Amino acid sequence: MARNLDMTSLRSFVAVADTGGVTRAAGLLNLTQSAVSMQLKRLEDSLDAGLLDRSGRTVALTPQGEQLLGYARRILALNDEIHARLTATEFEGELKLGVPHDIVYPVIPTVLRQFAARYPRMRVHLLSSFTRNLMDEFNRGEVDLMLTTEDSVGSGGETLTQIPLVWVGAPGGQAWKQRPLRLAFEQRCFFRQYVQRRLDDAGIAWEMVVQSNSSRTIEATVSADLAVHAMLEGTEPRHFEQIDHGGNLPAFRKMNINMYHADLKDGPVLADLAKLIRDGFYTMNMPAMA
Numbered sequence: 001m002a003r004n005l006d007m008t009s010l011r012s013f014v015a016v017a018d019t020g021g022v023t024r025a026a027g028l029l030n031l032t033q034s035a036v037s038m039q040l041k042r043l044e045d046s047l048d049a050g051l052l053d054r055s056g057r058t059v060a061l062t063p064q065g066e067q068l069l070g071y072a073r074r075i076l077a078l079n080d081e082i083h084a085r086l087t088a089t090e091f092e093g094e095l096k097l098g099v100p101h102d103i104v105y106p107v108i109p110t111v112l113r114q115f116a117a118r119y120p121r122m123r124v125h126l127l128s129s130f131t132r133n134l135m136d137e138f139n140r141g142e143v144d145l146m147l148t149t150e151d152s153v154g155s156g157g158e159t160l161t162q163i164p165l166v167w168v169g170a171p172g173g174q175a176w177k178q179r180p181l182r183l184a185f186e187q188r189c190f191f192r193q194y195v196q197r198r199l200d201d202a203g204i205a206w207e208m209v210v211q212s213n214s215s216r217t218i219e220a221t222v223s224a225d226l227a228v229h230a231m232l233e234g235t236e237p238r239h240f241e242q243i244d245h246g247g248n249l250p251a252f253r254k255m256n257i258n259m260y261h262a263d264l265k266d267g268p269v270l271a272d273l274a275k276l277i278r279d280g281f282y283t284m285n286m287p288a289m290a
Contacts, residue, residue: 007079009043010072012036013051017069018110019283020058028283080117092121095273098134098146099126101215102235103257107280114276119269130188130213138260144270145261147277149232151194157258160281164233165191165252167243170225176243180205184218184227187211191255195230198250257281 015025016036026033044051051065061069099108104126112124127134131148138146153159169176181199183206185192199206210221222229223239232255236242243249259278264271 003046005046005075006039006042007076009039009046010076012039013043013065014069014072014076016040016052016059017061017065022059024283028279077113077117081120093269094123094125095144095270096125096127096142097273098137098143099128100131100134100147100149101128102232103147103149104128107277107284111273111276111280115273118272122269124273130186131190132188141262145259145273145277148256148258148260149190150256150258151190151253153256153258154260157260158278159256159258160278161257161284162254163235163257164254165194165230166233166236167228167245167249167252168222168231168236168240169228169243170223171239171241173225173228173241173243175222175225176228176245176249180207181249182207182209182227184208184210184221184229186213186215186218188213191230195252198252202250204250 012025012029012031015028016022019025019028022033022036022040026036029036040052047064047068049064049068050062051068053060053062053065097108108126112126115122115124127137127143129137131150134143134146134148137143147160148157167176175182181204183195185195185208196206209227210218212218218229219237219239221227228243229240230252231240233242259274261270261274264274
């Protein structure tokens with residue numbers, strides 16, 4: 001006799017796998033933690049398999065859970081595509097979403113997947129650039145919704161979260177000890193002038209040894225231990241590490257991740273995209289507890 005998988009339980013399972021915990025998954029799904037836990041148990045019982053390893057601080061997948069995850073994603077994607085194509089075909093067009101490259105992950109890919117499932121005839125054109133460039137395009141009406149990384153929030157903006165700015169350099173590097181301090185920043189990087197002001201206030205001499213709008217150029221220079229850089233904590237690539245300077249470099253304040261959008265009264269599609277992004281950052285900020 002054929003046995004059917006419960007879509008709601010599968011969706012909870014995928015949410016837990018994506019967020020790393022029942023608490024975050026419950027927030028993402030707008031459910032209680034107990035409801036998510038019950039759905040996971042129902043799924044495990046129906047498959048007669050343990051899917052989650054709950055022995056650590058965060059929830060991990062068992063080998064059976066890892067095997068199920070790929071199937072679950074495909075099943076849910078097909079389910080959502082069928083539902084959307086038969087029930088939500090009245091919305092068609094394109095939205096332009098601007099996001100600085102250093103905060104595309106981890107929220108935006110999930111948002112794009114959720115949005116595509118809800119509005120299959122809508123296309124989201126993702127623009128990844130510097131905050132200053134995105135602001136210029138937004139002010140010209142060329143971007144419908146944008147995220148920014150700033151030290152404050154402008155008129156019409158909404159702060160989604162705050163992340164510390166940190167010094168980064170080559171693993172085990174010594175460039176941070178040199179004076180004048182050698183800096184490498186993109187010309188349009190929003191943090192560039194802020195970092196310079198903090199160094200001036202601390203009385204630390206500095207020189208800009210690389211001026212480029214190519215992030216690859218900056219990464220190559222810093223990873224070669226020829227200069228230092230500053231990035232949002234957690235966004236640094238693997239070939240960088242946070243500098244343990246012991247107070248010999250100035251500390252930075254937390255930076256805002258802000259959202260700006262066109263008039264949401266024009267229709268529900270842009271409002272839904274804004275809500276998905278807002279919910280995504282809210283979930284990211286929740287503690288990863290089982």
